[in-house]
Amino acid sequence: MQNIPLILAAPGMTLAKAVMRPDSESRMPICGAGTALTELLIERLDQMGIASVLVEGHPVLIEGEKTPEAEIKALDHRFRQVCEDPLMIRLKEIYKDRLIRLSEEWHANEA
Amino acid sequence: MQTKREEINRMVQDVKSLPALPGIVVKLRALAESDAASLQIIARLISSDQILSAKVLKLVNSPFYGFPGRVSTVSNALILLGVNVVKALVLSSSIFDLMEENVVGLWEHSLGAGVAANIITKRLALPDGEEISTAALLHDIGKVIIKIKLKEEAERIRLKVDGGEVSIREAEKEVLDVDHAEIGGWLGKTWCLPEKLIEPIACHHDPVRSVTYADRTAVVHLSDILIKASGFGYSGDDLVPRIQEAAWKKLNLSDHVLREIVDEIEDKLIEVKNFSLEIQSSHEGKV
Numbered sequence: 001m002q003n004i005p006l007i008l009a010a011p012g013m014t015l016a017k018a019v020m021r022p023d024s025e026s027r028m029p030i031c032g033a034g035t036a037l038t039e040l041l042i043e044r045l046d047q048m049g050i051a052s053v054l055v056e057g058h059p060v061l062i063e064g065e066k067t068p069e070a071e072i073k074a075l076d077h078r079f080r081q082v083c084e085d086p087l088m089i090r091l092k093e094i095y096k097d098r099l100i101r102l103s104e105e106w107h108a109n110e111a
Numbered sequence: 112m113q114t115k116r117e118e119i120n121r122m123v124q125d126v127k128s129l130p131a132l133p134g135i136v137v138k139l140r141a142l143a144e145s146d147a148a149s150l151q152i153i154a155r156l157i158s159s160d161q162i163l164s165a166k167v168l169k170l171v172n173s174p175f176y177g178f179p180g181r182v183s184t185v186s187n188a189l190i191l192l193g194v195n196v197v198k199a200l201v202l203s204s205s206i207f208d209l210m211e212e213n214v215v216g217l218w219e220h221s222l223g224a225g226v227a228a229n230i231i232t233k234r235l236a237l238p239d240g241e242e243i244s245t246a247a248l249l250h251d252i253g254k255v256i257i258k259i260k261l262k263e264e265a266e267r268i269r270l271k272v273d274g275g276e277v278s279i280r281e282a283e284k285e286v287l288d289v290d291h292a293e294i295g296g297w298l299g300k301t302w303c304l305p306e307k308l309i310e311p312i313a314c315h316h317d318p319v320r321s322v323t324y325a326d327r328t329a330v331v332h333l334s335d336i337l338i339k340a341s342g343f344g345y346s347g348d349d350l351v352p353r354i355q356e357a358a359w360k361k362l363n364l365s366d367h368v369l370r371e372i373v374d375e376i377e378d379k380l381i382e383v384k385n386f387s388l389e390i391q392s393s394h395e396g397k398v
Contacts, residue, residue, distance in 0.1 A: 001378070003384070003385065052385055054381060074342055077349065078342060078351045079340070079351050080276075080350070081276065081350050081351075082352070087353075087359060088353060090366055090369075091336075091340060091369070092340070094366075094369060094370045095341070095373065098377060
């Protein structure tokens with residue numbers, strides 16, 4: 001799942017999370033998770049003041065964004081002082097597994 | 112001769128030396144301590160200050176509390192969060208403003224910890240989840256005091272951290288003879304915050320010292336570590352601290368549940384990042 005500015009949203013992308021009305025006190029949903037974006041829907045979201053949406057997969061390469069591989073390196077670096085501790089090893093594996101899943105999504109979109 | 116530690120303690124005890132808090136805070140403190148004051152009276156007092164109301168509502172509606180609907184009135188915020196939480200938010204609002212504007216990385220780390228605490232308390236079905244989230248939100252408030260009141264020492268701390276394998280907490284102890292957690296605890300006392308907020312703030316790096324509110328402190332301890340593990344925001348160094356065994360046993364989480372918690376936090380952090388970007392762009396708009 002990727003958070004993208006609405007300006008980069010394109011028809012065919014699928015919402016990973018419902019979009020809510022930003023101006024409503026009750027946070028009414030405009031469209032639910034799983035909705036496929038269309039030109040018309042993107043235009044409507046723009047008119048409603050929606051700035052960004054969460055979409056499935058990793059369809060857009062945003063400038064400055066780290067690749068999952070770079071994120072894994074950074075993760076190893078952050079854990080460098082606790083890499084002998086069994087509990088911390090398990091915790092790091094949880095984060096690493098997640099990044100590997102993201103990496104698979106990322107490369108699936110590249111292909 | 113006064114030691115550095117005593118000097119800092121004295122400075123934190125002197126409310127006048129801290130960034131100016133709104134005059135309304137004094138009235139609120141008196142009201143919140145009085146049993147006779149009803150929620151309506153407290154709500155009316157806060158609502159009389161529009162800027163303060165906006166700050167309280169902004170935090171209540173931020174992703175870290177995770178209320179499904181929008182909280183639109185101070186009365187509702189008081190009912191949902193309780194007097195103690197709203198009081199802590201009001202008291203810390205001035206300092207938090209400085210954090211938003213000047214220490215964006217720490218602001219994001221703090222919001223992230225608030226989100227994590229919210230998710231962990233829900234998972235563990237602990238009571239007073241909002242209060243625990245607030246303690247997590249404020250857990251590094253001592254760092255803000257160091258940053259704005261001890262500028263020269265803050266720079267020496269930064270150089271020590273940048274220069275080697277030293278955590279910010281170790282560097283603080285070397286330079287100040289006290290760490291941000293303890294300073295945060297002192298600040299909580301100066302502000303007359305309840306002990307259930309002070310203890311998790313003061314003991315979040317050493318939860319074994321937390322006796323009365325050990326559950327809450329363990330949650331804040333783990334929340335801080337998970338956000339550092341995630342690399343979200345910047346709390347002064349890039350080292351993930353070790354989870355203390357006593358805190359881990361206290362929480363009694365299985366690896367499976369921990370994995371679900373991490374996934375939930377990571378998904379929520381995307382919203383927190385958006386919230387932080389909105390705040391930053393609103394500050395840029397002011398300039």
